[in-house]
Every structure is written in structure tokens, then in C-alpha cells.
Amino acid sequence: MKFGLRNSSRLLLVGFVTCGGATPPPQSEGSPTEPAPSASPTNEGSSADGSGAEAPATPELLAGIRAFDGGKYGDARKLFEAASRKNPKDPTVFYNLGLACEKSGDHAAAETAYKAALERKPDLEAAVEELGALFIDEGRSTDAVLLLQPAVVKHPGNGALHENLGVAWAADGDVAKARQELEQAVKIAPGEPMYHLTLAHWLTVWRADGASAQLDIARDLAKNDLGIVASVGYEYRMAGAFESCIKTFDRAVAIQDGGEVRTERALCKLGLKDDKGARVDLQAAVDKDPTYGPAHYYLAGRLAVDKNFTGAAAEYSKYLAIEPSGSLSKQATERLKAATDAMGATNGAAPKRK
Secondary structure, eight states: OOSSOOOGGGOOOOOOOOSTTOOOOOOOSSOTTSOOOOSSOSSTTOOSSSSSSOOOOOHHHHHHHHHHHTTOHHHHHHHHHHHHHHSTTOHHHHHHHHHHHHHTTOHHHHHHHHHHHHHHOTTOHHHHHHHHHHHHHTTOHHHHHHHHHHHHHHOTTOHHHHHHHHHHHHHHTOHHHHHHHHHHHHHHOTTOHHHHHHHHHHHHHTTOTTHHHHHHHHHHHHTTOHHHHHHHHHHHHHTTOHHHHHHHHHHHHHHOOOHHHHHHHHHHHHHTTOHHHHHHHHHHHHHHOTTOHHHHHHHHHHHHHTTOHHHHHHHHHHHHHHOTTSTTHHHHHHHHHHHHHHHHHHTTOOOOOO
8 A cells, every 4th residue: 555654653743843943844745744854853952062052054954954845855865964064963964864865765874864863862752753663664673662662761742652662562572562552652642643543553453452443533533634544444444344444435535536545445345245336446446547556456356257358368467567576466477377368268269278
């Protein structure tokens, strides 16, 4: 699923104040949980030189923020690197550099930058959040726990730290500790839909009660945020709550129709054995977004059920052309061969041997 959200382990809330009267430009539209670069650290009483007075934001730092907000992460990285050379004691510069490196796909450099920020200001919560989330993304749950455990003790009111620690414990297999931290995040910020969504996800994974109730809350809080609404719908499907799934994707389609939300709604309909409704959505999905591979894959399956093997083969081929190494490519290859063989049999030719 790629609804423009951060990975579920990256559900972070980062709000910043700026120094010297400078304000970073507004973020582009997207998930409200997306971290933003900042002209000053979040924690009060910080300074670049340890004097207690905040260091002035350099032109390079402010230009880097503008580049980051404009999606020019490579440019932002270069500007933040220049800012770090000009002001090597400023933790915020290194935090922002970490964000830019991570967005550019250089996780090793991002880790180095976040650690540099924390060396300069150990209680910079935003850097702890991002580094912990980075560890989780890389499957380093033990490192994440070691980093985040003391952080939640020091900052007990930070929901993002509790949420990330909960995900780290979940990845480590400690359900009791994970649930405690995830529920604490919800308690701290009951109005944050992503915390409810993350808790619901893990309740489903653990086959525990309560996932649908958390998803109901997240859905209501999400308003018209397409990414969150669609993610809630996906989690309803994973929980087997297909009616709620369909209603949620009805809302997602109303917000912004497209191939992915149509495909997801079709899968929910299949969960309720509504084959006709699923086919309508899948056909609409490939019409609206011919580049969305899964829509072709699932439409091919419906066509194969109808014994329309020519159409099925064509859709499997389209999927493989779009996502030759995708998560469904192995199944698509096998089913394309089966559909092609069935076409030959239908035409009176002997099926090819495997």
C-alpha cells in the first residue's frame, strides 16, 4: 500500500518554533505526520554554543528548509551540509541534514546526522524520534528499544516516542510492553488519528480485540486526509471488517478517486463475495490509472474466473510490464502461463506441458 503515508513505524509528530523571526515555508500537502525541517530545535533552552542563546539561522539553513519543503531533497542535503560547516555546533542543522539524507535514501548518512544532532543536544526529542524510527525501519528493533526506553522516561508526555517504542517492542515480540506503549501514546494524544491507527494495526496482528474500535476513532479523526482514510480502510480489510472497509473507501474515493483506492475497495467487496461490484471497481481502477499494477493483476483474476483467458493474459502481462519485480510478480507469471495454456486449450490446441 502506498497512500503517501510514512511507514507505520514512522508515525511522528514534529512541531517547531523558529528563531530570529524566520519561519519555514508551509509544507506541501500530505500526511500531517510528515516531519518538517526546522530553523531551531524543539527543546527550549538550547543553543549551538552551549550559552543558552539560540544560534541564528544561517541563509544555508533557511534555503535548505525551502528546498526540502519543495521536495528537492538532494539540494536540501547540500545546503544543510553547507550550514553544518558554517555552524558545526548547531544540533538543528544536523537534524535537518538527517531528514534530507533519509529522504534521499541514504540511511547511513541519516543515522550519522541524527547522532551528530544528539551529540550536540542529547535531549533533542525530534532527533530521538527520527533515529528510533529509522532503526525500526531497518529492522533494528533492539537498537530502537535501547534508544527510546530512556527517552520516554525523560519525556513521558511525548506520544511519538511512546508510539515508536511500542512498535519496537512489537517487532521484538513483546506484546505486553508494546501494547502498553501504544496505548500510552493514544492516551497522551487522543486526537491524533495515527496513534489509533498504529494501535489498531498491531491489535489485528496480535488477533486481539479492539482493532475496529480504534479504526473507527482514527477514521473519524482523519476528516479528509486521503492517506489516513485509505490506510484505515486497508486496516479494516486486514481485520476482516469488510463492510467498514467499503464505507471507508467510499469516502476515500469521494476525496480523490484513483486506481489504488478503487482496487482496495474492490478487494473489500470480494471479502463480502460481491464479485460484480469488485469487477466494476477494478475496471474503473485500470481506466483511471493504467500505471497502477495491482489493479491489472486483480482484474485479471476476475476475468480468469469468467474463463476470459485472453483478457486475463493481457492484464497479467500489463501487471508484469509495470511491476516486473513486484510483490505479485511470481503469481502473475504463473497465472499468465496458466491463462495462456487455457487459451490454447479453448482454441482446440493441446495445453503446453509445464
